[in-house]
Amino acid sequence: MDLGTSGNGSVVTEFVLLGLTETPALQPILFTIFLLAYVATVGGNLSILAAILAEPKLHTPMYFFLGILSLLDVGCINVTVPAMLRHLLSKNRSIPYKACLTQLFFFHLLAGVDCFLLTAMAYDRYLAICQPLTYSTRMSRGIQQSLAVMSCVFSFTNALTQTVALATLTFCGPNVINHFYCDLPQLFQLSCSSTRLNEKLLFVAAAFMGVAPLGLISVSYTHVAAAVLRIRSAEGRKKAFSTCGSHLTVVGIFYGTGVFSYMRLGSVEASDKDKGIGILNTVVSPMLNPLIYSLRNPDVQGALRRVLTGRRAPE
Numbered sequence: 001m002d003l004g005t006s007g008n009g010s011v012v013t014e015f016v017l018l019g020l021t022e023t024p025a026l027q028p029i030l031f032t033i034f035l036l037a038y039v040a041t042v043g044g045n046l047s048i049l050a051a052i053l054a055e056p057k058l059h060t061p062m063y064f065f066l067g068i069l070s071l072l073d074v075g076c077i078n079v080t081v082p083a084m085l086r087h088l089l090s091k092n093r094s095i096p097y098k099a100c101l102t103q104l105f106f107f108h109l110l111a112g113v114d115c116f117l118l119t120a121m122a123y124d125r126y127l128a129i130c131q132p133l134t135y136s137t138r139m140s141r142g143i144q145q146s147l148a149v150m151s152c153v154f155s156f157t158n159a160l161t162q163t164v165a166l167a168t169l170t171f172c173g174p175n176v177i178n179h180f181y182c183d184l185p186q187l188f189q190l191s192c193s194s195t196r197l198n199e200k201l202l203f204v205a206a207a208f209m210g211v212a213p214l215g216l217i218s219v220s221y222t223h224v225a226a227a228v229l230r231i232r233s234a235e236g237r238k239k240a241f242s243t244c245g246s247h248l249t250v251v252g253i254f255y256g257t258g259v260f261s262y263m264r265l266g267s268v269e270a271s272d273k274d275k276g277i278g279i280l281n282t283v284v285s286p287m288l289n290p291l292i293y294s295l296r297n298p299d300v301q302g303a304l305r306r307v308l309t310g311r312r313a314p315e
Helices: 024-054 061-089 097-130 132-138 141-167 184-190 196-229 234-262 272-294 298-309
Strands: 003-006 009-012 014-017 094-096
Touching: 014 097, 024 061, 024 272, 024 298, 061 097, 061 141, 061 272, 094 097, 097 132, 097 141, 097 184, 097 196, 097 234, 141 184, 141 196, 184 196, 196 234, 234 272, 272 298
Parallel strands: none
Antiparallel strands: 003 009, 014 094
């Protein structure tokens, strides 16, 4: 354990991440699996982004938000997985205190933008299906950009608040984190000082960035479902549900893993379940998003084919 000294005694200057496993024989296998997942995630999301930029037909609000979501997925996996891969290859699993806080800040920044962006996408679908006559004015380019900027500002404020509040805590040992990245629940358990204020801040953030957006998404899709069921054409209903189903799948994975992670602050010890949820949240979800959004979308599929073959979009 690397401890520094202060006027009040010893303080932690680095943490040790136990990672996914301590079994040496499994580490090369896990390294290969997660390296492939990392390459697939970065490649898949950048391909979606390239397709959106290259295809004029995809220059719509829904795909504007999807392009930002793809960038967030690339950022999210870069915050956690490269460090995890490095630790799988090395016996040294330590992470400096400041690096741990930096990782935590960017993880919460990107996850927070995700929360608000998924809400904006639900609002976009509500306007497109329930208010089609006013859609172009109520979802103009300026409004799209404003929603994206507001998402970043709110998320940055929360991430900075959580990180600064954590920096006020004292860590005097132990310094072992039973996870593969730094996050608030695991760090709270290692603090020598009271985390009551930090937990209240996290509770407020969960209400503002989790419960409220999820409520708005639910209300939006309640109206969308009612509107779609009134469509007489079976083909029209199928197309609408297909578009909304992709978004709802992503919302379910994102919020399901988030709720499990942050509703367990009272647990005494971190368990392997936390690692599994962490993998779903930081690896599986970003990797699946390009597949979910492109698998049944002929416009995205066509754009991807043109990007990969170098053909230009039809005029």
